[in-house]
């Protein structure tokens with residue numbers, strides 16, 4: 395169990411491996427567990443952004459020329475430090491984001507997998523060369539882009555920065571992280587460990603701030619590429635802003651994920667997977683399955699999920715919501731669903747956390763049945779531990795619901811039939827499909843990314859697709875002697 399920290403920490407920017415106070419508006423960082431400030435931070439002004447970009451640009455000249463193997467070795471040292479200090483990182487991430495410690499640790503471990511993948515790039519042939527004609531050879535060189543930026547959300551304070559930074563810097567870029575201003579402390583830990591691991595000054599900077607800081611970063615002439623993970627409206631606006639300036643951008647947004655359950659699904663497996671999917675991280679995951687689409691009535695499935703919900707203990711098996719506004723938003727959505735005639739089968743509003751956490755932001759698992767397929771609960775991202783149940787008669791109806799969703803992050807199907815699984819994999823419109831898996835996160839070298847309004851830009855944020863995003867392919871065509879038997883291309 396957490397205790398509220400005695401002191402309120404100051405979160406400074408990290409530029410040139412040094413802690414530097416930013417000069418913009420100040421705000422408190424509040425722990426969702428207690429509803430009390432645990433840190434303060436100042437937003438970065440355009441001048442603060444200039445300092446970070448300047449440091450990154452200066453570092454880039456030498457960093458890009460170091461062999462990939464050397465860059466990967468530094469990542470290896472960072473990996474070891476993060477693994478050794480994983481308790482500290484997980485506790486920090488949990489305290490500021492509201493996750494349980496186990497969830498925060500799992501997020502870090504997933505981030506370390508991306509570090510492993512980045513380190514493995516030293517052993518991969520990333521370019522390619524071919525004799526294309528007599529005496530003429532074509533070669534692809536993968537070159538870093540230069541100064542690149544990552545803007546990350548509150549819900550995975552360690553993992554999402556680690557989706558981006560390791561591959562970006564391993565490929566020779568210098569990277570500036572703008573973490574969510576709700577969870578700045580874990581980002582600073584990552585920055586401090588990178589400095590301790592021997593990252594040269596300017597290779598990895600952390601710049602705190604808000605919308606204005608993001609805009610200053612995206613608009614800076616020296617910034618070459620922007621990766622963003624957060625809500626759909628902001629993802630779309632950051633993407634548009636970067637694209638208008640001809641910059642490379644990949645912006646991942648929100649989600650509304652469907653769990654489609656066929657009548658032949660394995661009951662135990664499906665109950666567990668559906669419950670874990672909508673309650674993990676208190677439902678604050680872009681991969682949370684929040685609409686349960688049952689083909690048929692499925693009373694045993696629903697009862698099984700209710701039984702698991704009744705065993706949930708806030709503050710132990712489930713964490714907190716990020717802030718008071720999130721709680722208000724969720725309570726409003728439940729009220730509106732009831733007003734429209736849906737039935738609350740399990741009411742998480744009645745669940746209370748243990749005494750020390752009373753000031754925090756809590757909602758237990760909430761299961762709503764009889765949800766209209768076009769209602770707010772069935773179509774909008776709620777981002778909390780709410781499962782909306784929609785019943786359909788056929789697989790075609792279930793697929794039609796999925797296809798109508800504006801989002802396209804993840805869709806899971808639960809079935810014993812290979813034909814049904816294959817049909818969903820082919821027909822569903824999401825970028826990530828699960829078969830009997832409630833949170834179908836692809837692991838490296840497979841790439842993570844959705845479709846439709848869950849992603850703006852091309853490619854994915856991790857895996858081999860990320861190598862493509864963080865590099866430019868330069869094509870070199872060369873000839874070393876005049877050929878006697880020239881063709882038109884020689």
Ligand code: NAD
Nearest residue numbers: 546547548573574575605608624625628646647648649680
């Ligand atoms: P958010 O969009 O509010 O914030 C994300 C980042 O953008 C933060 O760094 C924030 O400071 C910054 N920001 C906020 N408003 C801005 C603005 N107007 N202009 C520029 N920058 C701005 O998202 P959040 O609430 O921190 O995170 C939750 C959202 O992220 C959910 O919608 C969730 O689905 C999504 N998410 C998506 C993925 C994915 O892989 N698709 C992963 C994690 C989270």
